[in-house]
Amino acid sequence: xxxxxxxxxxxxxxxxxxxxxxxxxxxxxxxxxxxxxxxxxxxxxxxxxxxxxxxxxxxxxxxxxxxxxxxxxxxxxxxxxxxxxxxxxxxxxxxxxxxxxxxxxxxxxxxxxxxxxxxxxxxxxxxxxxxxxxxxxxxxxxxxxxxxxxxxxxxxxxxxxxxxxxxxxxxxxxxxxxxxxxxxxxxxxxxxxxxxxxxxxxxxxxxxxxxxxxxxxxxxxxxxxxxxxxxxxxxxxxxxxxxxxxxxxxxxxxxxxxxxxxxxxxxxxxxxxxxxxxxxxxxxxxxxxxxxxxxxxxxxxxxxxxxxxxxxx
Amino acid sequence: xxxxxxxxxxxxxxxxxxxxxxxxxxxxxxxxxxxxxxxxxxxxxxxxxxxxxxxxxxxxxxxxxxxxxxxxxxxxxxxxxxxxxxxxxxxxxxxxxxxxxxxxxxxxxxxxxxxxxxxxxxxxxxxxxxxxxxxxxxxxxxxxxxxxxxxxxxxxxxxxxxxxxxxxxxxxxxxxxxxxxxxxxxxxxxxxxxxxxxxxxxxxxxxxxxxxxxxxxxxxxxxxxxxxxxxxxxxxxxxxxxxxxxxxxxxxxxxxxxxxxxxxxxxxxxxxxxxxxxxxxxxxxxxxxxxxxxxxxxxxxxxxxxxxxxxxx
Numbered sequence: 255x256x257x258x259x260x261x262x263x264x265x266x267x268x269x270x271x272x273x274x275x276x277x278x279x280x281x282x283x284x285x286x287x288x289x290x291x292x293x294x295x296x297x298x299x300x301x302x303x304x305x306x307x308x309x310x311x312x313x314x315x316x317x318x319x320x321x322x323x324x325x326x327x328x329x330x331x332x333x334x335x336x337x338x339x340x341x342x343x344x345x346x347x348x349x350x351x352x353x354x355x356x357x358x359x360x361x362x363x364x365x366x367x368x369x370x371x372x373x374x375x376x377x378x379x380x381x382x383x384x385x386x387x388x389x390x391x392x393x394x395x396x397x398x399x400x401x402x403x404x405x406x407x408x409x410x411x412x413x414x415x416x417x418x419x420x421x422x423x424x425x426x427x428x429x430x431x432x433x434x435x436x437x438x439x440x441x442x443x444x445x446x447x448x449x450x451x452x453x454x455x456x457x458x459x460x461x462x463x464x465x466x467x468x469x470x471x472x473x474x475x476x477x478x479x480x481x482x483x484x485x486x487x488x489x490x491x492x493x494x495x496x497x498x499x500x501x502x503x504x505x506x507x508x509x510x511x512x513x514x515x516x517x518x519x520x521x522x523x524x525x526x527x528x529x530x531x532x533x534x535x536x537x538x539x540x541x542x543x544x545x546x547x548x549x550x551x552x553x554x555x556x557x558x559x560x561x562x563x564x565x566x567x
Numbered sequence: 568x569x570x571x572x573x574x575x576x577x578x579x580x581x582x583x584x585x586x587x588x589x590x591x592x593x594x595x596x597x598x599x600x601x602x603x604x605x606x607x608x609x610x611x612x613x614x615x616x617x618x619x620x621x622x623x624x625x626x627x628x629x630x631x632x633x634x635x636x637x638x639x640x641x642x643x644x645x646x647x648x649x650x651x652x653x654x655x656x657x658x659x660x661x662x663x664x665x666x667x668x669x670x671x672x673x674x675x676x677x678x679x680x681x682x683x684x685x686x687x688x689x690x691x692x693x694x695x696x697x698x699x700x701x702x703x704x705x706x707x708x709x710x711x712x713x714x715x716x717x718x719x720x721x722x723x724x725x726x727x728x729x730x731x732x733x734x735x736x737x738x739x740x741x742x743x744x745x746x747x748x749x750x751x752x753x754x755x756x757x758x759x760x761x762x763x764x765x766x767x768x769x770x771x772x773x774x775x776x777x778x779x780x781x782x783x784x785x786x787x788x789x790x791x792x793x794x795x796x797x798x799x800x801x802x803x804x805x806x807x808x809x810x811x812x813x814x815x816x817x818x819x820x821x822x823x824x825x826x827x828x829x830x831x832x833x834x835x836x837x838x839x840x841x842x843x844x845x846x847x848x849x850x851x852x853x854x855x856x857x858x859x860x861x862x863x864x865x866x867x868x869x870x871x872x873x874x875x876x877x878x879x880x
Contacts, residue, residue, distance in 0.1 A: 412725040412738075413756055415749035422739035425725075426732040436728035440836065443726055447813045448780070455771045458764070467761070500760045523753065 255368055259381075262370040263388040265354055266295065271327035272302035275348050277334045278341030280306060281490075282314060282407025282442060284333035287356070287378040289317045290400035291332060294386045296322075297394070307343040311487050313441060317400050328353050331366060333378035333404075335359035356381055361529070361538055376416040379404025383424045395432030402433035403442065410494070411443050415524070415542060450491070453484035457492045457507075461499075469563050470496035471556065474509040486511070493519035493543075504531070504563050508548070508555060516548040516555040526566050534562045568681055572694075575683040576701040578667055579608065584640035585615035588661055590647045591654030593619060594803075595627060595720025595755060597646035600669070600691040602630045603713035604645060607699045609635070610707070620656040624800055626754055630713050641666050644679060646691035646717075648672035669694055674842070674851055689729040692717025696737045708745030715746035716755065723807070724756050728837070728855060763804070766797035770805045770820075774812075782876050783809035784869065787822040799824070806832035806856075817844070817876050821861070821868060829861040829868040839879050847875045 257265070274292050276284035288304045295302040301324040310318055329352050334340060337349040355366035358381060360373035375381050379401040386393055386401075405425060409417050412425070429435050446454065453474070460473045472495060479485055489509060497505025505521045518535075521543050522528040528544040535558060537546025548555035570578070587605050589597035601617045608615040614637040623631055642665050647653060650662040668679035671694060673686035688694050692714040699706055699714075718738060722730050725738070742748050759767065766787070773786045785808060792798055802822060810818025818834045831848075834856050835841040841857040848871060850859025861868035 410724075413752045417742075417748060419739040419742040422735040422742065426735035426739065429730075429732040429735065435730060439726045444807075444811050445813050446811045451771070451774075451812050455768070458768045458771070461764075494757075498757050498759045499764050500758050 256364065257368050257370050259370060259372070259384060259388065261368070262354065262356065263385055265368060266330075266385065267298070267389060269328040269353070270300050271324050272300060272330055273326045273328070273348075274302060274304045274330045274332060275334065275340065275344060275352070276304060276306055276332060277339045278308065278344070280308070280310065280314065281333075282317075283377045283379055283404040285310065285314050285317050286400045286402070286404025286407070287332045287382045289319055290379060290397050290404065291330070291356070291382045291385070292319060293397045293400065294382070294389070294391050297391055297397070298389065305344070307341050313445070314403075316441075317403060331355040331357070332382070333357055333359075335361055336363040337365045356385075359540070374418065376414075376418065376421045377405045377408035379408070380421060380424055383428065393427070393431040395434070398428040398431040398433035399438065402428045402435055403438050406435070406439060407442055411439055416540070446491075447484070447488065449482050449484040450488045453478060453482035453489060454492060454495075456482060457489075458495065461496060463499075463502075464560060465564060465567050467499075467501045468567055469504045469506065469560070470499050470502045471506045471508060471559075472496050473552065473556075474507065475552075476510045476512065476514075493521060497521040497523065503567060504528075506559060506563070508552070508559070510552070516550065516552060517545065518548055518555070518559055519543075519545050520559075520563075531559075531562050531566050535559070569677065570681050570683050572683060572685070572697060572701065574681070575667065575669065576698055578681060579643075579698065580611070580702060582641040582666070583613050584637050585613060585643055586639045586641070586661075587615060587617045587643045587645060588647065588653065588657060588665070589617060589619055589645060590652045591621065591657070593621070593623065593627065594646075595630075596690045596692055596717040598623065598627050598630045599713045599715070599717025599720070600645045600695045602632055603692060603710050603717065604643070604669070604695045604698070605632055606707075606710045606713065607695070607702070607704050610704055610710070611702065618657070620654050626758070627716075629754075630716060644668040644670070645695070646670055646672075648674055649676040650678045669698075672853070687731065689727075689731065689734045690718045690721035692721070693734060693737055696741065706740070706744040708747070711741040711744040711746035712751065715741045715748055716751050719748070719752060720755055724752055729853075759804075760797070760801065762796040762798075763801045766791060766795040766802060767805060767808075769795060770802075771808065774809060776812075776815075777873060778877060778880050780812075780814045781880055782817045782819065782873070783812050783815045784819045784821060784872075785809050786865065787820065789823045789825065806834060810834040810836065816880060817841070819872060819876070821865070821872070823865070829863065829865060830858065831861055831868070831872055832856075832858050833872075833876075844872075844875050844879050848872070 276288045292302045352366035355369045358375040493507040520528040532544035532546040535546040589601045605615045665679035668682045671688040806820040833841040845857035845859040848859040
C-alpha cells in the first residue's frame with residue numbers, strides 16, 4: 255500500500271527493533287539513508303541495525319555504525335525499488351518481509367507492505383531528512399554526515415537534474431547541523447585511487463563514437479581491471495565520462511563481468527530517456543541514468559545496445 | 568576604504584550610469600556576478616553595462632546582455648582582487664577609477680575607492696545575491712541564472728571547502744526564482760569538447776608523482792594543444808585532476824604559454840596552503856587553489872616548484 259510522509263513517520267514512531275536493509279552493490283544513498291535512519295531511530299530510543307550482505311566499499315566505511323543486539327521485529331528498506339535489487343541472500347531472507355519501503359524511484363515495484371515513494375526527491379536520504387524533521391528528532395552531526403553523503407552522491411554533488419530547491423535547503427540544514435560537507439565531497443568526488451586513475455586513462459582510450467557523435471561508448475574489460483589493478487567496485491565514476499563529451503546525448507559504459515557477461519550503464523541528456531533504452535534490454539533505472547545486463551558477447555552486446563539507442567535518437 | 572554590505576547597497580542605490588568591470592581571463596563568477604549585477608541595477612531603473620576587453624569564452628556567452636547607451640559615471644569591479652588582474656587595457660583605463668569593488672578574495676588589494684570584501688563568500692555572485700535581496704530588487708530567472716552560474720563555477724558545483732550553508736540557501740533561492748540549475752551545470756561541468764577530451768587524455772598521461780605520491784604534476788605543452796586541437800582557454804578543468812589522486816596533497820598543472828614561458832596552477836588539500844606556495848614564486852590566490860607565472864625553462868620551473876612544495880609538505 256502506498257502511504258504518505260506523515261504515515262511513514264507515524265509508522266516509525268509506533269514500531270521498534272528495526273532491521274534496515276539496503277540494496278546490493280550499495281551506493282552512498284542507500285547506505286547514507288540507511289545508517290542515517292538507523293541513528294535517528296536510535297536517538298528516539300529505538301533499537302535499529304542496518305543489515306548488508308556484503309562488505310561496504312572502502313569509501314563508504316565511515317558511514318557504518320556499531321551493531322546493536324536485539325530481536326528483529328520491523329523491516330525497513332531504503333532506496334530499494336525492487337526485491338531483485340536486494341541481492342540473492344537478502345531477497346531470500348527479506349524479500350517478502352519488508353514492512354516499510356522508503357524510496358525515491360518512480361519505478362518502485364511496491365513490494366513492501368507499506369511504501370512511501372517520492373520520485374521528486376533527489377535521494378532517499380532527502381526523504382529521511384524530512385522524516386527526521388517530522389519526527390522531531392534532534393539532528394546531529396553523525397546523522398547529518400550520513401544524509402549529506404546520500405544526497406551528494408545521488409546528485410553528483412548537486413550537479414544533476416534531480417536537484418530541486420528543497421535539495422539545497424536540506425543540504426544547508428545538514429551543514430548547519432555539522433555535516434562535514436567539504437570532507438565528504440573530497441572523499442566522494444575528489445579522490446581517485448592510483449589504480450582507478452590508470453583504469454580511467456584506459457577507459458578514455460577505449461571511447462568510440464556512433465550516430466554522428468551523439469552516442470559515445472566506453473568499454474571496460476576484465477583485462478583492463480587486471481592491468482590497472484582496479485576492480486568493478488571502483489568503476490562507477492567512469493560511467494559519467496562518455497556523456498560529458500560535447501554533442502553526446504547517450505553515454506554508455508559497457509563493463510565485462512567476472513563471468514564474461516557484460517553490464518551497461520547508460521547516461522543520457524534530455525530528451526533521451528535512459529530508462530526507456532535499458533528497459534528494452536530488461537534493465538531500468540532513472541530517466542537520465544539507467545543500466546542493464548547483457549549476457550552476450552561484446553559484439554552482440556554492443557549491437558543490441560546500438561539498435562535501441564538508434565531508435566531512441 | 569572598507570565598507571559593509573549595507574553601505575555597498577546604499578552606494579548602488581545612490582549612483583547611476585554604471586560600468587561594471589570583470590577580471591581578465593574571465594571565469595563564471597566574475598561574469599555571472601557582473602552580468603547579474605548589471606541586470607539587477609537595470610531593474611532598479613539604472614543604466615548599466617559590463618565591459619570586457621576580451622571575447623567571452625563560448626561556454627559563458629549565454630551570460631552576456633545587450634549593451635545600453637549612456638555616459639559612464641560609476642565604475643564597479645566584481646571579483647577583482649587587484650588591478651593587475653584586470654588585464655593591461657582595462658587596468659590603464661579603469662585601474663585608478665574604480666568607485667566600488669565587490670569581492671570575496673581575502674587578499675583583495677583594496678585598490679578601489681570603496682571595497683566590500685567578504686572572504687567567507689564562496690563566490691562574488693553570492694555577495695551580489697545578498698545585495699539584490701538587501702536592495703529589495705525583485706529577483707527573476709535572468710538574474711538568477713547569472714548568479715547561480717557564478718556560485719556553481721566558483722564552488723566546483725558545491726564541491727569545494729568554500730561552500731557554506733548560506734551558499735546552499737542562496738542556491739535554493741535562485742532555483743526558486745527560476746535559475747535553470749540543471750542546464751547550467753551540464754554546460755559548466757558535464758560538457759567537454761572533443762578537443763578537450765583528447766587534451767585531457769594527454770594530460771593524464773603526463774602525470775608524474777613526487778614526495779612519495781604527495782605531489783602530482785601534470786604538464787601541458789603547446790605541442791599538446793596543437794595535437795589535440797585544444798587551447799589554453801579550455802584547459803582550466805585539467806587543473807583539478809592531479810589533486811584528485813588518492814594521497815596527493817599538492818596537485819600542480821604546469822602549462823606552456825605561447826611565449827614559451829610556463830604558468831602553474833596549484834591545488835592543495837588542507838592543511839597545505841596553495842596560496843603560500845605560489846606567493847613564494849610571485850603568485851597567489853586562494854588557500855586551496857592558487858597560481859603563479861614561471862618565466863623559466865620547464866626544468867627550471869619544475870625544480871623551483873618542487874623546492875617550495877617540498878618545504879610546504
